[in-house]
Amino acid sequence: MRPLRVRSGIASLCAGVLLVLTLPRPAQATLPRAASVPGGVALVPLGPATTGQAPRAWLGEQRVLVTADAGQWIAVVGLALDTVPGAYTLRVEADTEQRREAQFTVRAKDYPEQRITLKDSSKVQLSASDLERVNSEIAAIREIRSHWREASDTDTSFLVPAEGRLTGRFGLRRFFNGEARSPHAGFDIAAARGSVVRASAHGIVLASGDYFFNGKTVFVDHGNGLISMYCHLDRIDVQAGKAVSKGEALGLSGMTGRATGPHLHWSVILNGALVDPRLFLARSGKIE
Numbered sequence: 001m002r003p004l005r006v007r008s009g010i011a012s013l014c015a016g017v018l019l020v021l022t023l024p025r026p027a028q029a030t031l032p033r034a035a036s037v038p039g040g041v042a043l044v045p046l047g048p049a050t051t052g053q054a055p056r057a058w059l060g061e062q063r064v065l066v067t068a069d070a071g072q073w074i075a076v077v078g079l080a081l082d083t084v085p086g087a088y089t090l091r092v093e094a095d096t097e098q099r100r101e102a103q104f105t106v107r108a109k110d111y112p113e114q115r116i117t118l119k120d121s122s123k124v125q126l127s128a129s130d131l132e133r134v135n136s137e138i139a140a141i142r143e144i145r146s147h148w149r150e151a152s153d154t155d156t157s158f159l160v161p162a163e164g165r166l167t168g169r170f171g172l173r174r175f176f177n178g179e180a181r182s183p184h185a186g187f188d189i190a191a192a193r194g195s196v197v198r199a200s201a202h203g204i205v206l207a208s209g210d211y212f213f214n215g216k217t218v219f220v221d222h223g224n225g226l227i228s229m230y231c232h233l234d235r236i237d238v239q240a241g242k243a244v245s246k247g248e249a250l251g252l253s254g255m256t257g258r259a260t261g262p263h264l265h266w267s268v269i270l271n272g273a274l275v276d277p278r279l280f281l282a283r284s285g286k287i288e
Helices: 128-145
Strands: 019-021 041-048 056-059 062-069 072-078 086-095 098-106 113-116 164-168 173-176 187-190 196-198 203-211 215-223 226-236 249-253 264-270 273-275
Touching: 041 086, 041 098, 072 086, 072 264, 072 273, 128 203, 203 226, 215 249
Parallel strands: 113 173
Antiparallel strands: 019 164, 041 072, 056 062, 056 086, 062 072, 086 098, 164 187, 187 264, 196 249, 203 215, 215 226, 226 249, 226 264, 264 273
16 A cells, blocks of 8 residues: 555644653563553453464454464554443454454543643634645544554554653643633643654654644554654654654654644554553653
8 A cells, every 4th residue: 555645633732841751762562551441542352372363353344453462362452532431342353264252341531621722813713724624634634544554563662752841641621712622632742843753663654744733744654553643843854655663763843733832742543543652652661
């Protein structure tokens, strides 16, 4: 499949300074931490890993990542922030002759509110032309979020992509100039303008461009439905189709798009769902 050159309508804004993030040294890949809540990741056992061929699994129509861990096949399922708590079922196929189901439960989780005042009201009350552009970008992000590339080397133990203070947590219910908007679906890192932004894990650059809300943005495909997104860049140094290694520079941080100051907005997409990036950080990069 040819690399996608698409645009995203996902925005990110800074809140208050909470702590300092630093780039950890690379660690051996491990499973992400389990959090079967909206915006989290469910780890669903699929049985003994007795063969080299992993079973295939779907949540609805979306394929999900399956990997081996401690002698078991595990489905690594991303849960969107609007997931309704309750029971869910994966469709599992070991081969063309064997089909079954695997159940898991999603628990409720409450996220705090974030209220932001923007002096530039045009980023809140959009003109007709801006609204048309944003709607086009929202449609395009649906395509990139559902992208699937088969891979045998997906790394789910991520590096923090930039050094700086954490200024916006995942899942915040946001209000811009008093108006409710979509929840904050990533982390904001207050990296100074011109700071190097690095790939969280190895992969292939899936798309890049300059978008209304996100500004200059890069998407990296890590395989099997796992994608990372880096927004508000001052400069992009990679092109779609480029293979990048873990920690390789993607560009420089900035404040393009809808931003109140220089920072990096970092998102993780798993089987189409925007999920909490901290679940993918190596233990040495723990930020709780």
